[in-house]
Amino acid sequence: MATPIIAIDRLCKRYPLPDDKKQTFLAVNEVSLSIDAGEIFGILGPNGAGKTTTLEMLEGLNDIDSGTATIDGIDVGSSPFKIKEIIGVQLQANEYFDNLSLEELLVLFAALYNRSVDSGELLDKVNLRDKAKAKPDNLSGGQKQRFSIACALVNSPKVLFLDEPTTGLDPQAKRNLWDLVRELNAAGMTIVLTTHNMEEAEVLCQRIAIMDHGELIAQGTPQELIHAHAPEPPAAPMHGNLEDVFLVLTGHELRE
Amino acid sequence: MLTRLQLHLARVFLKIFLRDKQSIFFSLFFPIIFMSVFGFINNGEQEPVDIGVVNTSSGPVAEDFIQQLINDPLFNVTVGLESRLREQLEVGDQTMVLILPEQMNTSDSIDATSLRVLVDAAQVQQLGMIIPLLEQKLLAIEREFRDIEPLFTLTVEDVQARSQRYIDFLLPGLMAFTLMQLSIAGSGFNIVEYRRKGILKRLFVTPIQPKDFIAAIVMARTTIVLLQLSVLIAFAVFILDVRILGNFASFFLIVILGTFTFLNLGFCLGSVAKTQQAVMAVGNIIIFPQIFLSGVFYPIESMPELLQPIATVLPLSFVATAMRDIANEGASLLAVAPSLIGIVIWFITGFILATRLFVWKEVAN
Incomplete structure (x- = not known):
């Protein structure tokens, strides 16, 4: 049995209602999860389900209102800076400082962790070595996402968080990114991603959780979930006519 | 203490800012355009001021005074009747009309002689420079009649020693103004831009502390401002022949x-x-408001009385005044202490506000 690296217990996040600031609503409502070391875990849900907010609480970007979360045994609420040392994060927005090349950005991000980094090697990993001198603005959507992942890898994180990594990518770029995620996972990295792409959840993730309206409504392997929640196959179509029904009801014996 | 990380970050920001060629340009x-307009077009000389003189006295003192005005290249003197000169003033042919009173011939009078000055309100910004010149002339005449008072003569010599051109007055103010714009844009506008792009959020998921980020931006921006102001000073000194009397170290400390x-x-913004x-x-x-109220383009003293107390305590006023006193008069840091204290008070207020308002998480989201 694998050991959990992320343990979330009854996590809650309240936001003021957009129309009435005095009222609040629960963006994340008592979410409990356990994610094993070395797995690719997907959080699924429609827009506004609370996926990003849940990730942001784990990443220390958002305060935890109630409940607890630990990553690798470290409490997120009380030691956010220790958490930041061991996680890598790719956010939905992936814009960077103007006027810096990919190479320079990687060196900068490494410096934020007080590390030095072999930017060439990292760019190799995400297949962007030939773009080392390019600016992020000149990259395609898929290249930008791969670069975001490279930035998230500068501190050799134990856990990598990817927020909707393939949204907006074309099929080739999407598959290319899945391969990258599998490679990183094969090397032992735990990966937590959000998506609303079912195919991605099914073929890429080893386990998934489904969220809606801030609540966790199901979790398990894709197979388990299909088994437990897929709709019953439709009943065999009816055949026969009213006479058959009449016969069934009144019997086949001849009457005199 | 500055950490290695802060210095590294500051270098990166410096690189980012320096590569933004457009904004530096x-x-x-x-x-530079502004200084050139005032430096080249006047060729460093004050455009002669059209001044009408109405002489109601016929004594030697008034004659002497008019002669002094005529001899001065700064004035273009027309002597005539009050009614005609008044008309010319109204249509803008004269900048001001000076009315010399009858008593002007009594040179040994104990009562101070009062000269009436008619001005066109539209020209009021020039008054700040013309009035002292007139006073200088009057003092010179007075000195001739009373040169038995050595102390007094000494004061007059001092006034003459710094004949100021407008560009001399303008340069420190313009530099203070440039400094303000660069700094406010360099922190406030950048922060909002970084937030909009999600860059702050991205930085916040790394272990960087807000103070490291802010220290780095402050260092990088300060370096940029110093470089840009040095270019402006070099331009002013070598091309426009502006003299800076004060100590450069004090000047840059104020900067x-x-x-x-x-x-x-x-950052508050x-x-x-x-x-x-x-x-x-x-x-x-x-x-x-600070462009107009802080004595950048014309002296605070020439502003409406009502605005002066407000104008004096604006942060740009303190900076501009201190820079001007040092550049134009060679004032020491001790001599500009009131402005210096004003700057420090604004600095502390700004710092307290900035640290209160700059909530890293909110700013990042």
């Missing part, structure tokens, strides 16, 4: 303090204004 372009102060105010449009609007509310 435009932040130098405006002040650095001023930059820190406005960077802080910019960036924390309060959430969108690019808002930061522009609020930024203009801070910047615009």
